[in-house]
Amino acid sequence: MAAEPGLQELRELVAEFQPGRGHVLPALHKVQHTYGWVPRAAIEVIARQLNTTPALIYGAVTFYSDFRTHPPAKYEVAWCCGPACRLRGGEAIREAIQEELGIGLDEQTPDHRFGLHVGQCNGTCHEAPQIWVNGRVRGNLTPESARDLIRSLRDGE
Amino acid sequence: MNARLQKLIADAKAAWQAEQASGRVRIRVTLDTSSIARGAEETLARLRDAAASRKIDADVGITGSWGFCWMEPCVSVRSAAGTHAVLYGNVTPDRVDELIDAIAAGRDLPSLALGVIEGNATPDIPLLEDHPFMKGQVRRLMANLGRTDPENIDHYLAHGGYEGFGKALEMDAEAIVKEVLDSGLGGRGGGGFPTGRKWDFLRNATASPRYLICNADEGDPGAWVNRILMEGDPHLIIEGMLIAALASHADEGYIYIRYEYPLAFERMKKAVAQAYEKGLLGKDILGTGKNFELIVFLGAGAYVCGEETGLINSIDGYRGMPRIKPPFPAQAGLWNKPTNVNNVESYANAPLILRNGAQWWSSVSDAKEKGTKMFTFSGHVKQAGCIEIPFGPKVRTLLEQYAGGLSGDLPLKGFQPGGPLSGVLPASDIDLTLTLDPYRERGMFLGSGGVVFFDQSACIVDLCLFFLGFCEDESCGRCTTCHGGTQRAVEILRRIAAGGGRDADLDNFEKLIGTLVWSNCLHGQFAMTSIKTSLKTFRDEYVEHIVDKVCRAGVCKGLMPGRWARRAAPQPAAAAAD
Numbered sequence: 001m002a003a004e005p006g007l008q009e010l011r012e013l014v015a016e017f018q019p020g021r022g023h024v025l026p027a028l029h030k031v032q033h034t035y036g037w038v039p040r041a042a043i044e045v046i047a048r049q050l051n052t053t054p055a056l057i058y059g060a061v062t063f064y065s066d067f068r069t070h071p072p073a074k075y076e077v078a079w080c081c082g083p084a085c086r087l088r089g090g091e092a093i094r095e096a097i098q099e100e101l102g103i104g105l106d107e108q109t110p111d112h113r114f115g116l117h118v119g120q121c122n123g124t125c126h127e128a129p130q131i132w133v134n135g136r137v138r139g140n141l142t143p144e145s146a147r148d149l150i151r152s153l154r155d156g157e
Numbered sequence: 158m159n160a161r162l163q164k165l166i167a168d169a170k171a172a173w174q175a176e177q178a179s180g181r182v183r184i185r186v187t188l189d190t191s192s193i194a195r196g197a198e199e200t201l202a203r204l205r206d207a208a209a210s211r212k213i214d215a216d217v218g219i220t221g222s223w224g225f226c227w228m229e230p231c232v233s234v235r236s237a238a239g240t241h242a243v244l245y246g247n248v249t250p251d252r253v254d255e256l257i258d259a260i261a262a263g264r265d266l267p268s269l270a271l272g273v274i275e276g277n278a279t280p281d282i283p284l285l286e287d288h289p290f291m292k293g294q295v296r297r298l299m300a301n302l303g304r305t306d307p308e309n310i311d312h313y314l315a316h317g318g319y320e321g322f323g324k325a326l327e328m329d330a331e332a333i334v335k336e337v338l339d340s341g342l343g344g345r346g347g348g349g350f351p352t353g354r355k356w357d358f359l360r361n362a363t364a365s366p367r368y369l370i371c372n373a374d375e376g377d378p379g380a381w382v383n384r385i386l387m388e389g390d391p392h393l394i395i396e397g398m399l400i401a402a403l404a405s406h407a408d409e410g411y412i413y414i415r416y417e418y419p420l421a422f423e424r425m426k427k428a429v430a431q432a433y434e435k436g437l438l439g440k441d442i443l444g445t446g447k448n449f450e451l452i453v454f455l456g457a458g459a460y461v462c463g464e465e466t467g468l469i470n471s472i473d474g475y476r477g478m479p480r481i482k483p484p485f486p487a488q489a490g491l492w493n494k495p496t497n498v499n500n501v502e503s504y505a506n507a508p509l510i511l512r513n514g515a516q517w518w519s520s521v522s523d524a525k526e527k528g529t530k531m532f533t534f535s536g537h538v539k540q541a542g543c544i545e546i547p548f549g550p551k552v553r554t555l556l557e558q559y560a561g562g563l564s565g566d567l568p569l570k571g572f573q574p575g576g577p578l579s580g581v582l583p584a585s586d587i588d589l590t591l592t593l594d595p596y597r598e599r600g601m602f603l604g605s606g607g608v609v610f611f612d613q614s615a616c617i618v619d620l621c622l623f624f625l626g627f628c629e630d631e632s633c634g635r636c637t638t639c640h641g642g643t644q645r646a647v648e649i650l651r652r653i654a655a656g657g658g659r660d661a662d663l664d665n666f667e668k669l670i671g672t673l674v675w676s677n678c679l680h681g682q683f684a685m686t687s688i689k690t691s692l693k694t695f696r697d698e699y700v701e702h703i704v705d706k707v708c709r710a711g712v713c714k715g716l717m718p719g720r721w722a723r724r725a726a727p728q729p730a731a732a733a734a735d
């Protein structure tokens with residue numbers, strides 16, 4: 001698992017952001033973009049930089065579903081929960097993947113190789129039902145092909 | 158027109174003409190989120206490699222979406238002489254060689270052709286405009302898509318880009334507002350409120366600075382019209398915001414893009430940077446003394462941030478919880494300063510209105526709603542794609558002509574006009590028009606353009622469970638009516654789906670419907686719409702679930718499968734109950 005970055009490093013990372021300029025989300029994005037997640041220490045550093053309270057920053061982190069408070073897995077699997085996917089058998093895809101990985105939504109495998117979470121429709125409904133593996137659409141799945149895909153990722157290392 | 162703008166446009170046109178007359182084969186690959194999902198990046202790379210290795214003098218580039226999302230990657234090929242160009246679909250990476258062979262031999266590839274886009278039809282390939290998917294479409298917002306490079310501001314300038322802004326520069330704010338009012342442009346984010354009136358509110362505000370926000374949160378699952386525009390022609394949106402800024406004396410603008418649209422975010426950022434470079438944004442725009450700063454802002458995954466005051470709080474850095482109105486954004490919005498929020502498509506229409514006049518713009522539609530509207534469609538359809546049509550056609554046209562009909566052999570059960578708050582309607586309403594009134598009259602709304610069709614394999618309880626589950630997850634938590642109410646509705650639906658439905662449940666729904674209308678924002682107020690509308694038209698199906706313990710679609714696992722259950726469904730082969 002990735003170590004928490006140091007305070008000095010974090011301070012430098014968010015030094016460009018200013019109070020009262022709508023910089024909370026941009027600062028959080030920069031941290032997550034750099035480390036793949038938002039470490040605890042970053043919350044305090046951003047709060048100080050933006051002259052606000054850690055509670056407010058933490059409030060934002062937990063409100064938005066795309067900020068991670070733990071390091072990402074090697075393969076982050078987003079299961080699209082949109083209507084086209086659901087109509088075309090998305091639930092069965094989720095069940096197959098959960099069974100194959102032995103985890104539920106918002107969980108990671110113990111070896112941190114796979115994480116599973118809900119993805120919101122990005123308008124590639126022509127590929128329904130689909131998942132995104134590290135942001136890449138893998139569509140037109142059947143429960144079998146979804147399992148095969150997970151297995152091939154697992155074996156591909 | 159402003160002399161500097163005139164020069165920018167003249168230079169861009171000259172460059173475009175030179176490009177056209179280069180004597181090289183021109184290959185354009187649609188590169189957007191939809192095509193990338195179908196391998197367009199690899200198609201592009203292979204086309205470049207193959208052209209180089211086979212010494213074909215080709216200019217290979219990218220463009221926006223033609224709307225044929227289900228047939229991506231789309232690739233257009235224009236002959237070296239520039240007299241003939243064909244659009245191809247389904248050019249997946251494995252078909253690149255075939256296409257390159259044809260190009261090398263100087264012939265077309267009819268097996269993949271969608272139509273001729275320049276020059277005459279051939280015996281094998283009709284004109285694209287005669288393709289059933291293109292007939293009846295009027296492409297104004299989408300005029301550049303498929304033709305220009307969205308990452309090149311000169312391409313935009315060479316096609317009438319920033320001319321509307323040029324005209325607006327010579328008008329006073331009131332006249333711009335009047336032109337937009339005269340056009341009849343209504344907000345495309347779902348409400349249909351006259352855009353000109355909103356600009357006038359801001360124009361008349363007394364405090365400063367004033368802000369413009371472009372709502373590119375497009376959170377309705379099944380809607381991707383804003384994404385198609387941002388990825389395909391980002392400058393149209395920037396120009397629209399510039400015109401709005403002149404009309405309302407705004408100082409600064411934000412384009413708030415949802416996290417799920419990383420490519421749209423990159424393209425908008427690139428376009429804004431180019432506009433700054435050309436002097437179209439920033440201080441002393443084109444030497445006119447006018448200023449307008451534009452910031453591209455990335456959301457972080459929250460549906461309620463599409464609600465305008467939730468969005469404002471989100472930029473502010475707070476949890477994106479909708480505010481209590483009044484005050485309205487025009488009085489106290491971003492940092493409590495006067496603010497105007499419009500949808501992407503609303504702003505994108507402004508350049509067309511200014512460039513061609515309100516009369517031209519509105520005459521395209523016979524309906525009460527003026528102009529064209531973009532729609533995307535998905536679900537149990539053969540073709541999930543995007544179109545632009547004048548307001549007025551029926552839902553049936555969308556399904557049968559543009560979506561190519563249903564994908565399976567089961568009959569249509571119903572559709573959702575636009576987003577999880579908009580409600581569901583039965584197949585018998587298929588002849589409603591895609592305009593605002595029919596849905597308003599039913600206590601629902603048309604929404605922002607993402608229509609979802611479903612056939613008899615869908616279960617109404619399961620669908621409502623999905624919509625209510627979405628509303629529960631995305632409730633900001635401010636109102637007990639909304640977060641508690643959606644939670645309660647989900648519990649009841651789950652119980653019904655699991656076979657534990659009770660006689661009192663339908664009354665419970667009615668109580669919840671009566672309670673959630675007291676929520677603060679439209680999210681809570683409309684969260685029950687899918688249950689409300691389906692209780693009217695699909696009541697039998699609820700009763701079957703609750704009393705007979707039968708799910709006719711065979712979706713609910715706790716119940717006996719009924720007449721529409723697919724044989725492949727993993728249910729025991731119980732006798733059909735109806």
Ligand SMILES: Cc1cc2nc3c(=O)[nH]c(=O)nc-3n(C[C@H](O)[C@H](O)[C@H](O)COP(=O)(O)O)c2cc1C
Binds near residue numbers: 348350375460498680
């Ligand atoms: C829960 C919720 C989500 C919304 N999502 C969007 C959205 O994604 N895009 C949008 O333009 N409007 C959305 N709206 C409507 C906005 O609040 C606002 O009315 C709209 O942006 C105004 O723009 P318009 O006048 O150009 O339509 C949403 C409203 C609610 C209640």
Ligand code: SF4
Binds near residue numbers: 635
């Ligand atoms: S209605 Fe729902 S989303 Fe809107 S403010 Fe209340 S709790 Fe938040």
